[in-house]
Amino acid sequence: MHIENLKKITLNGLWTNNSALVQLLGLCPLLAVTSTAINGLGLGIATTITLILSGTLVSLIRNLLRQEIRLPVFMLIIASIVTIIELTMNAWFHELYLILGIFIPLIVTNCVIIGRAEAFASRQGVFLAFWDGLMMGLGFTIILVLLGSMREILGKGTLFSQADLMFGNGADWITLTVFDNYSGFLLAILPPGAFFGLAFIIAIKNIIDNHQSHIK
Amino acid sequence: MTIKTHPILLTTLILGLFALIGTTLVASTHQITKEKIKQNEYETLLKTLNSLIPSSSYDNQLIKDSVILKQNNGSDMTIYRARHNEQAIAAIINTSTKEGYNGLIQLIIGIHLDGSLAGVRILNHKETPGLGDAIEIRKSNWLTQFERKSLRQPKNIQWAVKKDGGTFDSITSATITSRAVIKSIKQTLEYFLAHKSEIFEVKK
Numbered sequence: 371m372h373i374e375n376l377k378k379i380t381l382n383g384l385w386t387n388n389s390a391l392v393q394l395l396g397l398c399p400l401l402a403v404t405s406t407a408i409n410g411l412g413l414g415i416a417t418t419i420t421l422i423l424s425g426t427l428v429s430l431i432r433n434l435l436r437q438e439i440r441l442p443v444f445m446l447i448i449a450s451i452v453t454i455i456e457l458t459m460n461a462w463f464h465e466l467y468l469i470l471g472i473f474i475p476l477i478v479t480n481c482v483i484i485g486r487a488e489a490f491a492s493r494q495g496v497f498l499a500f501w502d503g504l505m506m507g508l509g510f511t512i513i514l515v516l517l518g519s520m521r522e523i524l525g526k527g528t529l530f531s532q533a534d535l536m537f538g539n540g541a542d543w544i545t546l547t548v549f550d551n552y553s554g555f556l557l558a559i560l561p562p563g564a565f566f567g568l569a570f571i572i573a574i575k576n577i578i579d580n581h582q583s584h585i586k
Numbered sequence: 587m588t589i590k591t592h593p594i595l596l597t598t599l600i601l602g603l604f605a606l607i608g609t610t611l612v613a614s615t616h617q618i619t620k621e622k623i624k625q626n627e628y629e630t631l632l633k634t635l636n637s638l639i640p641s642s643s644y645d646n647q648l649i650k651d652s653v654i655l656k657q658n659n660g661s662d663m664t665i666y667r668a669r670h671n672e673q674a675i676a677a678i679i680n681t682s683t684k685e686g687y688n689g690l691i692q693l694i695i696g697i698h699l700d701g702s703l704a705g706v707r708i709l710n711h712k713e714t715p716g717l718g719d720a721i722e723i724r725k726s727n728w729l730t731q732f733e734r735k736s737l738r739q740p741k742n743i744q745w746a747v748k749k750d751g752g753t754f755d756s757i758t759s760a761t762i763t764s765r766a767v768i769k770s771i772k773q774t775l776e777y778f779l780a781h782k783s784e785i786f787e788v789k790k
Contacts, residue, residue: 409715435600438597443604446605449608454612458619468630525716526716532725553758554717556717559715
């Protein structure tokens with residue numbers, strides 16, 4: 371029963387109810403930062419941490435809350451968490467902060483976080499809420515990296531460029547040059563490219579879903 | 587029991603309690619991290635400044651020995667002055683341009699006493715990611731072509747991108763950004779030449 375639940379949450383977060391592809395939540399940061407795969411990964415990690423923390427906390431205090439004030443309290447919790455993460459990173463992980471720092475305020479604008487707090491964490495046990503945060507975050511991160519990779523390959527002809535910014539100087543080797551002497555495709559990097567790319571991924575997901583329901 | 591008859595009171599109390607806890611946590615984190623963040627920012631700034639003027643070439647407190655002057659267009663710019671044995675050797679000028687593709691580009695420009703460029707770095711910008719952001723030194727070495735250049739070499743109208751008949755490469759698909767940065771460097775060099783003595787003599 372417990373395992374069944376976890377499986378369901380996992381599938382939900384990664385596929386059936388994926389926050390970027392199905393719920394279409396958090397589009398503002400999603401479309402804004404996915405010009406490269408590494409940028410997408412950065413926002414994905416920061417969002418996942420926030421989702422896990424806010425989900426766990428909201429679940430812990432769920433019995434203290436009353437209907438009328440649950441949303442302001444969720445907002446308070448999320449805003450506090452994000453601010454504390456930002457300050458802590460700035461103080462003790464300054465190098466990382468200089469790279470991920472710009473993404474962190476964007477997380478507050480991501481409605482998937484308050485969405486999960488309201489729809490899931492406030493009704494479930496702590497561990498399930500934690501797991502849901504992790505899976506929702508992972509699902510979001512995968513799409514961010516996928517969209518970032520597509521746009522980067524099309525737009526610049528590289529993949530995982532600037533990996534050293536996130537993993538230190540030894541990580542240059544991750545960067546792949548997909549096309550040599552590529553002249554670049556501006557549209558993919560500009561905001562419209564993000565919309566086209568996301569639409570493309572959603573379309574593919576829908577094709578797969580349709581195909582599977584036909585088999586059944 | 588007042589709580590039973592006034593559920594709104596309890597609700598208010600709970601909300602107030604959460605607001606209090608949230609604010610306390612954020613405020614205490616801010617208190618704990620404040621000094622560390624300030625020190626980090628100081629070190630990051632010093633590191634950037636030292637990448638223009640090596641720390642071995644001066645012996646004063648670069649960041650403390652700074653002055654804020656009015657630019658020709660009325661905006662403020664911060665100037666860090668490097669000295670060795672009280673002798674001025676270089677200035678690092680923090681300036682900005684609005685002529686980029688999108689919003690403000692903030693630059694720091696290091697200039698040796700003889701008017702040649704020690705180097706240029708971008709502190710802040712909102713240029714198109716993947717294109718105009720090649721002005722950042724960690725993303726491309728476009729900025730390094732300006733090192734050791736001065737107003738004597740290349741001459742006046744040659745301070746432009748090749749497309750405009752100048753000597754400098756422009757960033758592919760980001761000519762506007764390139765033009766803005768080059769123009770800003772040129773103007774800063776001109777300002778430096780015209781106000782050299784003032785820049786180093788003015789007291790804080």
